[in-house]
Amino acid sequence: xxxxxxxxxxxxxxxxxxxxxxxxxxxxxxxxxxxxxxxxxxxxxxxxxxxxxxxxxxxxxxxxxxxxxxxxxxxxxxxxxxxxxxxxxxxxxxxxxxxxxxxxxxxxxxxxxxxxxxxxxxxxxxxxxxxxxxxxxxxxxxxxxxxxxxxxxxxxxxxxxxxxxxxxxxxxxxxxxxxxxxxxxxxxxxxxxxxxxxxxxxxxxxxxxxxxxxxxxxxxxxxxxxxxxxxxxxxxxxxxxxxxxxxxxxxxxxxxxxxxxxxxxxxxxxxxxxxxxxxxxxxxxxxxxxxxxxxxxxxxxxxxxxxxxxxxxxxxxxxxxxxxxxxxxxxxxxxxxxxxxxxxxxxxxxxxxxxxxxxxxxxxxxxxxxxxxxxxxxxxxxxxxxxxxxxxxxxxxxxxxxxxxxxxxxxxxxxxxxxxxxxxxxxxxxxxxxxxx
Amino acid sequence: xxxxxxxxxxxxxxxxxxxxxxxxxxxxxxxxxxxxxxxxxxxxxxxxxxxxxxxxxxxxxxxxxxxxxxxxxxxxxxxxxxxxxxxxxxxxxxxxxxxxxxxxxxxxxxxxxxxxxxxxxxxxxxxxxxxxxxxxxxxxxxxxxxxxxxxxxxxxxxxxxxxxxxxxxxxxxxxxxxxxxxxxxxxxxxxxxxxxxxxxxxxxxxxxxxxxxxxx
Numbered sequence: 048x049x050x051x052x053x054x055x056x057x058x059x060x061x062x063x064x065x066x067x068x069x070x071x072x073x074x075x076x077x078x079x080x081x082x083x084x085x086x087x088x089x090x091x092x093x094x095x096x097x098x099x100x101x102x103x104x105x106x107x108x109x110x111x112x113x114x115x116x117x118x119x120x121x122x123x124x125x126x127x128x129x130x131x132x133x134x135x136x137x138x139x140x141x142x143x144x145x146x147x148x149x150x151x152x153x154x155x156x157x158x159x160x161x162x163x164x165x166x167x168x169x170x171x172x173x174x175x176x177x178x179x180x181x182x183x184x185x186x187x188x189x190x191x192x193x194x195x196x197x198x199x200x201x202x203x204x205x206x207x208x209x210x211x212x213x214x215x216x217x218x219x220x221x222x223x224x225x226x227x228x229x230x231x232x233x234x235x236x237x238x239x240x241x242x243x244x245x246x247x248x249x250x251x252x253x254x255x256x257x258x259x260x261x262x263x264x265x266x267x268x269x270x271x272x273x274x275x276x277x278x279x280x281x282x283x284x285x286x287x288x289x290x291x292x293x294x295x296x297x298x299x300x301x302x303x304x305x306x307x308x309x310x311x312x313x314x315x316x317x318x319x320x321x322x323x324x325x326x327x328x329x330x331x332x333x334x335x336x337x338x339x340x341x342x343x344x345x346x347x348x349x350x351x352x353x354x355x356x357x358x359x360x361x362x363x364x365x366x367x368x369x370x371x372x373x374x375x376x377x378x379x380x381x382x383x384x385x386x387x388x389x390x391x392x393x394x395x396x397x398x399x400x401x402x403x404x405x406x407x408x409x410x411x412x413x414x415x416x417x418x419x420x421x422x423x424x425x426x427x428x429x430x431x432x433x434x435x436x437x438x439x440x441x442x443x444x445x446x447x448x449x450x451x452x453x454x455x456x457x458x459x460x461x462x463x464x465x466x467x468x469x470x471x472x473x474x475x476x477x478x479x480x481x482x483x484x
Numbered sequence: 485x486x487x488x489x490x491x492x493x494x495x496x497x498x499x500x501x502x503x504x505x506x507x508x509x510x511x512x513x514x515x516x517x518x519x520x521x522x523x524x525x526x527x528x529x530x531x532x533x534x535x536x537x538x539x540x541x542x543x544x545x546x547x548x549x550x551x552x553x554x555x556x557x558x559x560x561x562x563x564x565x566x567x568x569x570x571x572x573x574x575x576x577x578x579x580x581x582x583x584x585x586x587x588x589x590x591x592x593x594x595x596x597x598x599x600x601x602x603x604x605x606x607x608x609x610x611x612x613x614x615x616x617x618x619x620x621x622x623x624x625x626x627x628x629x630x631x632x633x634x635x636x637x638x639x640x641x642x643x644x645x646x647x648x649x650x651x652x653x654x655x656x657x658x659x660x661x662x663x664x665x666x667x668x669x670x671x672x673x674x675x676x677x678x679x680x681x682x683x684x685x686x687x688x689x690x691x692x693x694x695x696x697x698x699x700x
Binding site (some may be wrong): 180181182183185223229232233237240242354 | 489608
């Protein structure tokens with residue numbers, strides 16, 4: 048190993064292996080831990096008291112539960128699609144951002160999975176959507192979006208966790224070799240699955256990693272479309288559109304990329320990984336975020352164009368969403384997910400930590416408002432004028448959402464603490480290539 | 485440096501993976517058997533009752549008709565439990581002053597219903613209608629078993645949804661002529677039905693297995 052490669056391994060591996068981690072990490076973990084407690088409280092309250100504690104009511108049978116589900120799934124999809132493409136293209140950027148793109152995707156799937164389960168009303172019977180030989184002798188309703196959710200989330204969780212774990216194996220072996228305590232060595236050793244670093248190991252590893260990455264590509268498009276179909280298959284005028292999957296895939300990709308950008312600049316700043324996630328990497332990521340925001344913008348225009356061409360009822364529904372009671376949601380979404388990212392045209396903004404954090408959060412917020420606008424705004428003028436009313440989330444719903452944010456943050460914090468956040472083996476590989484050329 | 489793992493570790497790891505797989509299969513098989521066993525559904529388990537009422541005596545030996553006590557079974561969803569007046573129509577003459585009948589007498593005096601413990605309780609989301617069944621040829625004993633032989637009232641069927649569907653998917657073999665609905669020990673089922681009734685139920689099974697037939 049060259050001295051340079053040694054240096055990479057040191058900086059990245061030292062983080063999970065050191066005993067101290069600074070007070071900022073502890074404060075952040077405590078804060079997110081408090082939110083996880085809030086999550087537990089809201090989950091228990093909804094399990095005991097039922098979904099009546101939420102603000103949902105006919106026609107708004109879907110509120111924060113589906114908004115946040117669709118939002119988290121978008122992050123998961125965007126991040127894992129990005130990670131998979133980098134692996135398959137063997138792009139240089141993968142060394143810097145792949146590992147935490149995979150981590151972000153996996154943790155977002157966990158957060159997403161909570162919502163469809165609690166929104167069942169009797170969450171302890173969630174396994175009823177799984178086709179098993181039940182004593183009630185009927186199969187789940189395969190035309191129901193509930194069963195689609197089940198398959199979508201479980202497949203997604205398996206594939207994203209595999210992508211993340213397979214990528215980790217060689218680095219777990221490095222951690223095993225460098226761990227200070229014997230217990231640490233053995234723990235990392237078990238998860239490294241007996242990695243020896245032989246040519247055969249590498250060949251198998253490359254094959255497995257790329258295989259899982261290929262699996263991700265169709266999976267992501269199908270999963271995001273599944274979420275979109277949950278709306279599109281209903282007869283609600285604003286939802287019943289064939290363009291819905293495209294809208295969800297594109298805005299979800301923008302959102303996933305923006306969260307990857309956010310986490311990248313935060314880690315670079317927090318763990319001083321500037322050398323491994325360099326300016327070029329962040330710059331490229333910024334361009335990707337900008338491009339995906341432009342695609343989202345195009346789809347917003349497409350929405351208006353297809354509404355103009357549509358029949359009166361869906362046309363009215365779409366324009367009602369844009370100009371009606373919930374117009375604020377729609378326009379907030381436009382400002383945050385389309386207009387603010389235009390900052391990234393400036394090179395200085397692409398390379399600045401503050402701008403990265405700002406735009407990353409901004410697109411996340413924007414897409415959240417977009418989901419809110421679609422789910423709530425789409426329902427405001429249902430066919431029955433007698434049920435025209437408004438929806439507002441109650442505290443338990445807000446708590447649930449904040450709780451999943453806390454869970455996501457806590458998982459990320461533990462991840463940066465105990466596992467290498469930048470792929471050490473990919474970085475070493477890159478540096479060897481550079482040295483030999 | 486000492487080796488972290490012995491050469492046997494790999495074998496051990498593989499064995500652990502296989503065992504975990506087998507464990508999952510075994511857990512599934514156990515859950516399958518458990519979910520179908522009678523004890524899971526409280527089959528054959530009597531409930532503690534305020535009065536040691538004996539169906540074998542009243543219905544079996546004395547031959548009192550089911551409808552004498554469960555008087556609304558042919559008209560509404562609930563078969564109906566007898567009021568203390570019904571009991572006292574006999575027990576004001578027989579077993580007067582028996583200590584086991586004390587709850588019946590106090591119920592009669594105070595006008596408070598006796599708190600019987602339910603043996604056949606369906607979940608709240610299942611809408612079972614006694615009259616709909618009884619008037620269409622489903623006999624009491626088809627679901628409740630030989631109550632006329634029970635010292636303590638027990639469930640003889642699981643009353644699971646699958647058990648309901650066994651009949652709803654193909655009702656004809658379980659039906660009787662209307663005059664035999666309250667008979668006990670009637671054999672055989674499915675015989676003596678008029679041909680048009682037979683045809684009707686063969687076509688009706690699709691409607692009888694709709695979700696909203698029972699879950700409204």
